Amino acid sequence: MTGCEGEALEVVQSQAAREFAQLWRLGQEIKVESTPRGWDGHVLSVTGPGFAHGDLRLRLVGDYQPSNAALAVAAAHLLDDVPEDAIREGLASTRWPGRLQVIAEGPRVVLDGGHNPAAMVKAGAALRRLIGSEKLVAVFAMLSERDPVQLLGALRTLSPDAVVFTEPASAHGHAISAETLASVYGPGANVARPARTALDQARGLAGASGNVLVCGSLYLVGEVLSLTDLRVST
Structure with missing residues (x-):
């Protein structure tokens, strides 16, 4: 799973192919749509292989954070069968000091x-x-x-x-x-x-x-x- 772009993505894809490994890429297998809410963060929808979540609340500020959140959601699904409530609560309660x-x-x-x-x-x-x-x-x-x-x-x-x-x-x-x-x-x-x-x-x-x-x-x-x-x- 990766959010890489450009040359870095090419390296990751090549290595995944050599290892016959499944690869989830942000913007391809993993997709995110975000509605900014100013200093209150974002409202997201995240989809990927076998999962779809809408109306997710993310309090982190910055237009790069929805991509980070989408990768976190995808990682959770790769690691385990994560309940919908856990995804929602996890994102809504996330804080990043500094x-x-x-x-x-x-x-x-x-x-x-x-x-x-x-x-x-x-x-x-x-x-x-x-x-x-x-x-x-x-x-x-x-x-x-x-x-x-x-x-x-x-x-x-x-x-x-x-x-x-x-x-x-x-x-x-x-x-x-x-x-x-x-x-x-x-x-x-x-x-x-x-x-x-x-x-x-x-x-x-x-x-x-x-x-x-x-x-x-x-x-x-x-x-x-x-x-x-x-x-x-x-």
Whole structure:
């Protein structure tokens, strides 16, 4: 079973053929239709060999999540004869901390731990579709093992109104300095430490009706998620 596309799918198909293995492919044997419900997630229908489910509720935000959910439903059917109620309850109760997760309002604070360019671009595009032209300020940090030019290029695709660069204390010296990131990024860059101060500055820049995206590093996302005094949304 796979959601691969392009060359990756060709490799999977070739290997499956060599092993005489059955292959379920997203978009072919497995199909999903999704109706977006904004910050409330999606309503899905998922079909595949021997199964069909409609009106499935998925609370995860992001237009890539229905595909993930469809693969999970298909995997459940491959592993066992799963009751309809279990499929529905499983999807409806699924939470993914740190993946387009809203933790506060006024301004809205969103956490996303995608820390490679492709993940950041996908999450950013999904976020922009949700917020439209609303103001967006990013709080950003990244580890020294990654390429700042590539990751900051992905950040620019979100068209943030401002970025506050910081360094997560939990990275224990493995983060690229906030000043270095700000220098590479250019206009619109700000620097603040620690992460709490960076978040407070970003919230001020965004204003009560704006949005703050905390991104670039799971260390940073984890630190912000641990701040218990934020007004958590339900």
